[in-house]
Amino acid sequence: MQNKNEWIRKLGEQVEILVAEPMKNHTTFRIGGPADALALPKTPEEVAEVVHFCHEHAQPYYVLGNGSNLLVSDEGYRGLVLQLYRNFNDIQVNGETITVQSGAMLAAVARTAYQTGLTGLEFASGIPGTIGGAVVMNAGAYGGEMKNVLKEVTVLTKEGEVLVIPAKALELGYRTSVIPKNGWIVLGAVLQLKKGDQEQILARMEELKEQRITKQPLDLPSAGSTFKRPEGYFAGKLIMDAGLRGFTVGGAQVSEKHCGFVVNRGNATAADVWKLICEVKRRVKEMTGVELEPEVKLLGDFPQR
Ligand SMILES: Cc1cc2nc3c(=O)[nH]c(=O)nc-3n(C[C@H](O)[C@H](O)[C@H](O)COP(=O)(O)OP(=O)(O)OC[C@H]3O[C@@H](n4cnc5c(N)ncnc54)[C@H](O)[C@@H]3O)c2cc1C
DSSP states (O other): OOOHHHHHHHHHTTSOEEEEEEGGGGSTTOOOOEEEEEEOOSSHHHHHHHHHHHHHTTOOEEEESSOTTEEEOTTOEEEEEEEOSTTSOOEEEETTEEEEETTSBHHHHHHHHHHTTEESOGGGTTOOOBHHHHHHHTOEETTEEGGGTEEEEEEEOTTSOEEEEEGGGGOOBTTBOSHHHHTOEEEEEEEEOEEOOHHHHHHHHHHHHHHHHHHSOTTSOEEEESBOOOTTSOHHHHHHHTTOTTOEETTEEEOSSOTTEEEEOSSOOHHHHHHHHHHHHHHHHHHHOOOOOBOSEEESOOOOO
16 A cells, blocks of 8 residues: 555545545534545546545545534544535436435425425435435435435446446335445435425425424534434433433533434544443443444444444
8 A cells, every 4th residue: 555645645636635634524423533535526527536546546435425424433534535515416307306416415405396396305304414325324204215205326336337226226224225335326316206285395394394493402413313213112212211311421412302312512522422322222222122223324443342
């Protein structure tokens, strides 16, 4: 492997690169040490160029959307973070379908759907992620999920091929898909919606927004629900019943407003959050027998617990 600065400098001649970029600037947790490099490609060709370059120079890479489901370690990431966000936000409506680039925010796509009288995406209007992250996670809320509206995605394979994959082949399940396993990068998606009543669409979006404001700790940085919903239970209720409301490690806390959220009280480290997650898991298992599984993705090194 060659000198770190050398490969970053070389790649920087072709694509916009931020060097030693603090990941806390790119995660909704507002936590995370530096990535060696953060690439901001502007076109699918540049994405392919970055991937090809990383393979050629034996550098690991990680694809980032809005970082709203991500905990990055305090030491950061030894490799390249490829961010598909602001430069990939084109949204086109064609009849009842919306063709969208992977960096577009769900809120913007849901707003476009409403403005063009299309229904089906109201559930996603308050999820602070990109289309790419939402497809990978099969994001869902209030009875809706991406699986219900996704027609197909365009992906870049590890080998540099661009493929159009029908939604049925993505194995979309509860907060999972086959995309990470296959090492695919989502470049865009086509959503299949239906003609609806604009007033009703807006009313539903407003209703869901109100529910989020009332129930979720939106005033503090977090990554949303920390744990997946265990079959037959609610993670937040199990955590509350285990007496862990407000449980704190350093600057990380089980939200007092919604026990399913871990919040950053202002100066939390990734180590604080991870310790807290592990302790919550341990105590909930001890008290209820239920095994909680983190929904939040980890990037960088975290101790096994
Ligand atoms: C306040 C709050 C509320 C939330 N509410 C909800 C909710 O109601 N429902 C819900 O499901 N989630 C919720 N979340 C979690 C999060 O917003 C979703 O999981 C979202 O889909 C993540 O999108 P992202 O762009 O931020 O992805 P990131 O967090 O950046 O990435 C998530 C995963 O997707 C991968 N990824 C991202 N983009 C691509 C791409 N283009 N190609 C390949 N892989 C990619 C990443 O590598 C990572 O594995 C909430 C989060 C917060 C902070």
